[in-house]
Amino acid sequence: xxxxxxxxxxxxxxxxxxxxxxxxxxxxxxxxxxxxxxxxxxxxxxxxxxxxxxxxxxxxxxxxxxxxxxxxxxxxxxxxxxxxxxxxxxxxxxxxxxxxxxxxxxxxxxxxxxxxxxxxxxxxxxxxxxxxxxxxx
Amino acid sequence: xxxxxxxxxxxxxxxxxxxxxxxxxxxxxxxxxxxxxxxxxxxxxxxxxxxxxxxxxxxxxxxxxxxxxxxxxxxxxxxxxxxxxxxxxxxxxxxxxxxxxxxxxxxxxxxxxxxxxxxxxxxxxxxxxxxxxxxxxxxxxxxxxxxxxxxxxxxxxxxxxxxxxxxxxxxxxxxxxxxxxxxxxxxxxxxxxxxxxxxxxxxxxxxxxxxxxxxxxxxxxxxxxxxxxxxxxxxxxxxxxxxxxxxxxxxxxxxxxxxxxxxxxxxxxxxxxxxxxxxxxxxxxxxxxxxxxxxxxxxxxxxxxxxxxxxxxxxxxxxxxxxxxxxxxxxxxxxxxxxxxxxxxxxxxxxxxxxxxxxxxxxxxxxxxxxxxxxxxxxxxxxxxxxxxxxxxxxxxxxxxxxxxxx
Numbered sequence: 010x011x012x013x014x015x016x017x018x019x020x021x022x023x024x025x026x027x028x029x030x031x032x033x034x035x036x037x038x039x040x041x042x043x044x045x046x047x048x049x050x051x052x053x054x055x056x057x058x059x060x061x062x063x064x065x066x067x068x069x070x071x072x073x074x075x076x077x078x079x080x081x082x083x084x085x086x087x088x089x090x091x092x093x094x095x096x097x098x099x100x101x102x103x104x105x106x107x108x109x110x111x112x113x114x115x116x117x118x119x120x121x122x123x124x125x126x127x128x129x130x131x132x133x134x135x136x137x138x139x140x141x142x143x144x145x146x
Numbered sequence: 147x148x149x150x151x152x153x154x155x156x157x158x159x160x161x162x163x164x165x166x167x168x169x170x171x172x173x174x175x176x177x178x179x180x181x182x183x184x185x186x187x188x189x190x191x192x193x194x195x196x197x198x199x200x201x202x203x204x205x206x207x208x209x210x211x212x213x214x215x216x217x218x219x220x221x222x223x224x225x226x227x228x229x230x231x232x233x234x235x236x237x238x239x240x241x242x243x244x245x246x247x248x249x250x251x252x253x254x255x256x257x258x259x260x261x262x263x264x265x266x267x268x269x270x271x272x273x274x275x276x277x278x279x280x281x282x283x284x285x286x287x288x289x290x291x292x293x294x295x296x297x298x299x300x301x302x303x304x305x306x307x308x309x310x311x312x313x314x315x316x317x318x319x320x321x322x323x324x325x326x327x328x329x330x331x332x333x334x335x336x337x338x339x340x341x342x343x344x345x346x347x348x349x350x351x352x353x354x355x356x357x358x359x360x361x362x363x364x365x366x367x368x369x370x371x372x373x374x375x376x377x378x379x380x381x382x383x384x385x386x387x388x389x390x391x392x393x394x395x396x397x398x399x400x401x402x403x404x405x406x407x408x409x410x411x412x413x414x415x416x417x418x419x420x421x422x423x424x425x426x427x428x429x430x431x432x433x434x435x436x437x438x439x440x441x442x443x444x445x446x447x448x449x450x451x452x453x454x455x456x457x458x459x460x461x462x463x464x465x466x467x468x469x470x471x472x473x474x475x476x477x478x479x480x481x482x483x484x485x486x487x488x489x490x491x492x493x494x495x496x497x498x499x500x501x502x503x504x505x506x507x508x509x510x511x512x513x514x515x516x517x518x519x520x521x522x523x524x525x526x527x528x529x530x531x532x533x534x535x536x537x538x539x540x541x542x543x544x545x546x547x548x549x550x551x552x553x
Contacts, residue, residue, distance in 0.1 A: 022180050077309030078205050085209030101184050107311045110176045111213055
């Protein structure tokens with residue numbers, strides 16, 4: 010096994026520290042009707058993450074989409090203990106940004122998310138992001 | 147390179163962000179600053195009024211209610227005059243109208259929470275008809291897309307399209323980030339609309355807005371050929387453009403306050419000719435015959451519109467339900483004029499505080515609807531899931547009398 014470590018930096022949208030396995034989507038994610046606040050599962054049909062749990066993961070996606078009420082879905086996930094450990098976006102949108110703030114989820118944007126793979130162990134601390142990756146030789 | 151120093155904050159704003167005014171204000175300032183960062187605003191602007199959306203329990207759910215309650219419990223209170231969007235039911239006549247007590251209980255809890263936050267619980271999408279009337283050039287933070295278009299275009303005030311939490315954050319801090327339509331350079335026209343067909347009725351203005359909103363998206367249309375448009379016509383036009391597109395500001399040459407600025411047209415302004423409205427009428431009409439509900443008042447009706455509806459009914463009995471949604475204060479004025487009684491004796495009614503598009507209308511057994519509002523037609527179909535007929539006020543009144551769409 011080869012262990013590698015990659016450091017990235019972004020722009021803080023909601024300051025904080027969080028760590029967990031990355032869950033990466035190449036597609037934008039909407040929270041109202043896109044994620045079930047009572048299970049933490051992505052429920053949007055045909056979404057690349059459909060059926061997966063975002064709870065405790067470092068959730069990585071290009072940007073948000075959909076209704077402004079989606080901010081409250083993030084709050085509900087946090088109240089249910091199902092929030093992501095952190096959110097990383099290529100470009101933040103107001104709905105997810107406001108959701109991260111009211112839910113207290115660390116969030117960073119302006120990151121080259123193509124460098125992050127699902128399963129990487131990711132630590133977010135303020136604007137600093139550290140990826141830990143283990144690969145078979 | 148990312149610039150973490152923007153927006154620049156005044157000492158008072160820094161204090162709010164640092165929590166010196168309590169956790170409720172701190173959270174609100176975090177939202178305002180984050181939005182400023184996302185939109186690269188250089189500073190924050192004081193706002194003179196706020197319109198808050200996200201009121202219907204059907205949209206908010208328990209999560210939204212919990213969040214608002216927590217914010218209120220943290221001591222957050224609005225610092226500037228703040229009015230509220232419609233709810234999912236008439237706050238006093240909900241039982242007569244058939245709303246379930248379980249829904250009413252949660253909806254009233256939402257309203258009580260907004261009240262605790264210091265919001266005037268006007269429950270209307272037309273705050274400018276109940277005393278929230280910002281002057282030309284004033285910076286405000288309004289949610290409710292039709293009110294945003296009216297404030298920017300007709301009143302000449304300045305606001306972006308705010309969402310529920312961002313508008314409330316602006317009310318609690320008294321600030322909004324300086325970006326978008328707060329800045330002169332973004333208020334120039336991007337689409338020159340040449341109107342070359344007759345636009346007479348309110349539904350014609352809605353149909354025109356429907357076509358232009360689709361083309362303009364989030365741009366700034368400028369209309370030539372609409373001289374003499376009334377405030378009610380502009381209300382219908384702007385609401386339609388904000389529903390079919392994301393238009394937040396428009397200009398009408400010879401009518402709206404900023405239409406005489408010398409640099410009105412931006413350099414990349416494109417022309418758009420409208421020579422027929424029939425394609426909009428076709429797009430907004432579904433194949434519905436029997437009409438369960440005829441809905442006027444999207445956005446909420448003013449007195450003149452109510453007079454016109456009562457006049458068209460002319461004392462006849464109605465077969466369909468007929469609702470005119472209005473602000474509570476406008477309903478009281480209409481009652482003084484005898485208009486409420488005229489409608490009720492025909493079998494219709496003035497309904498206040500609510501919007502049909504965000505109400506649980508299917509639970510009331512409604513399946514089909516007729517309206518002269520293009521915005522109403524769009525959302526009653528897409529959001530409330532009803533089959534919709536769209537036509538003039540007269541056609542809609544005839545539909546209510548006959549119980550079916552005419553023709």
